[in-house]
Amino acid sequence: MKVQSSKDFKLQREVEYGTPEQNETVKQIVADIKTEGDAALLRYTERFDRTTLTASELRVTEEELQAAYSRVEDSFVTAIRAAAANIRAFHARQKRSSWMDLQPDGTILGQIIRPLKRVGVYVPGGTAAYPSSVLMNVIPAQIAGVPEIVMVTPPATGGKVGIDPYILVAAAEAGVSEIYRVGGAQAVAALAFGTESIAPVDKICGPGNIYVALAKREVYGAVDIDSIAGPSEIVVLADDTAEPAYIAADLLSQAEHDIMASAILVTPSQSLADTVAAEVERQLRELPREAVARASVENHGAIIVVESLQEGIAVVNRLAPEHLEIVAEDPMGLLGSIENAGAIFLGPYSSEPVGDYFAGPNHIIPTNGTARFSSPVDVDDFIKKSSLIYYSKEALLRDGETIMELARREGLEGHARAIQIRLENEAKGGAEEDGE
Numbered sequence: 001m002k003v004q005s006s007k008d009f010k011l012q013r014e015v016e017y018g019t020p021e022q023n024e025t026v027k028q029i030v031a032d033i034k035t036e037g038d039a040a041l042l043r044y045t046e047r048f049d050r051t052t053l054t055a056s057e058l059r060v061t062e063e064e065l066q067a068a069y070s071r072v073e074d075s076f077v078t079a080i081r082a083a084a085a086n087i088r089a090f091h092a093r094q095k096r097s098s099w100m101d102l103q104p105d106g107t108i109l110g111q112i113i114r115p116l117k118r119v120g121v122y123v124p125g126g127t128a129a130y131p132s133s134v135l136m137n138v139i140p141a142q143i144a145g146v147p148e149i150v151m152v153t154p155p156a157t158g159g160k161v162g163i164d165p166y167i168l169v170a171a172a173e174a175g176v177s178e179i180y181r182v183g184g185a186q187a188v189a190a191l192a193f194g195t196e197s198i199a200p201v202d203k204i205c206g207p208g209n210i211y212v213a214l215a216k217r218e219v220y221g222a223v224d225i226d227s228i229a230g231p232s233e234i235v236v237l238a239d240d241t242a243e244p245a246y247i248a249a250d251l252l253s254q255a256e257h258d259i260m261a262s263a264i265l266v267t268p269s270q271s272l273a274d275t276v277a278a279e280v281e282r283q284l285r286e287l288p289r290e291a292v293a294r295a296s297v298e299n300h301g302a303i304i305v306v307e308s309l310q311e312g313i314a315v316v317n318r319l320a321p322e323h324l325e326i327v328a329e330d331p332m333g334l335l336g337s338i339e340n341a342g343a344i345f346l347g348p349y350s351s352e353p354v355g356d357y358f359a360g361p362n363h364i365i366p367t368n369g370t371a372r373f374s375s376p377v378d379v380d381d382f383i384k385k386s387s388l389i390y391y392s393k394e395a396l397l398r399d400g401e402t403i404m405e406l407a408r409r410e411g412l413e414g415h416a417r418a419i420q421i422r423l424e425n426e427a428k429g430g431a432e433e434d435g436e
């Protein structure tokens with residue numbers, strides 16, 4: 001990895017919005033699904049996934065879900081159950097309730113919190129399967145109270161015919177029973193607008209390739225989406241107490257994701273920088289996904305040498321990384337200075353994969369510097385809120401003139417008159433009572 005000063009470093013990764021041809025293809029697919037329903041969905045599945053299906057074969061059966069258990073190791077089932085329990089426990093603490101505040105004058109103000117009714121989860125089927133992402137999308141939605149959760153995934157995973165059994169087992173363990181063997185932009189469009197076989201949803205979550213990302217952007221507004229995720233990234237802020245082999249391994253754990261992934265070490269220790277650089281090279285040669293990780297490290301990785309940990313923190317806050325590890329003598333003492341990071345891992349034993357798979361916090365985290373203003377997926381992503389206003393007569397008589405003043409300053413006389421007619425009616429009623 002290249003060792004350089006913070007002044008010389010710039011993380012430049014273009015956000016991929018697709019070529020004009022890709023955008024046009026996605027627009028056409030979405031339009032066809034919207035107008036033709038199942039017919040277009042089946043046609044595009046045959047074209048892109050080389051799988052011929054009938055409408056009755058789109059949905060994964062309960063028998064297939066149960067059969068998947070015989071194709072995975074018992075140790076995987078045990079592991080996925082333990083991870084699910086941790087994820088459920090963490091997200092359960094995020095749930096909140098509706099509230100109302102009764103004022104002395106009889107006015108009631110409040111907020112009503114309701115779950116979304118139906119959510120779609122996209123599970124990719126490209127070069128690798130990610131059963132952990134099933135849990136990270138589904139469990140927060142369940143805790144929010146979403147009654148209908150539907151999953152879509154391509155009919156072939158990693159180029160092999162059939163859905164990866166690990167994905168199916170993860171879905172079954174998470175409690176998802178409505179699963180369809182469709183992928184790509186056509187699956188996103190089907191979730192957004194519905195077909196004869198798939199009912200439309202309120203929100204679409206989950207990662208995918210460029211066509212999935214463009215389709216999510218295309219249907220946004222008709223439905224909500226989680227985000228348009230960018231390449232993964234990790235920043236490690238470390239001092240000379242850190243173990244170089246640990247740091248190198250953690251950097252490569254992100255680099256192996258994608259050639260666009262970014263792995264960065266920020267340290268005031270020149271000796272640590274040099275040792276980690278050598279260790280990264282040594283570990284790279286032993287990594288099964290060496291080609292991917294090496295491209296990531298060479299094009300988007302860096303070791304940044306700073307004057308002090310405080311300067312390092314400034315670099316971290318500028319990068320606003322998806323994952324931040326603080327491996328220093330007093331990591332907790334540095335925590336309060338961190339302003340921008342999606343997930344923060346403290347200490348030498350809080351390796352990033354601990355959070356990716358098992359600890360409980362969500363691993364769907366803002367990328368490309370968007371941790372400056374956004375947050376990991378949580379229970380709030382699957383709720384909607386309604387404001388509650390019950391204004392009493394006493395309150396309206398007290399505040400009516402003020403409300404009309406504000407309305408008229410905006411040139412909205414109709415707004416003002418909606419208040420005025422009530423004030424005049426109440427005044428008239430009061431005068432009649434006085435006359436009696």
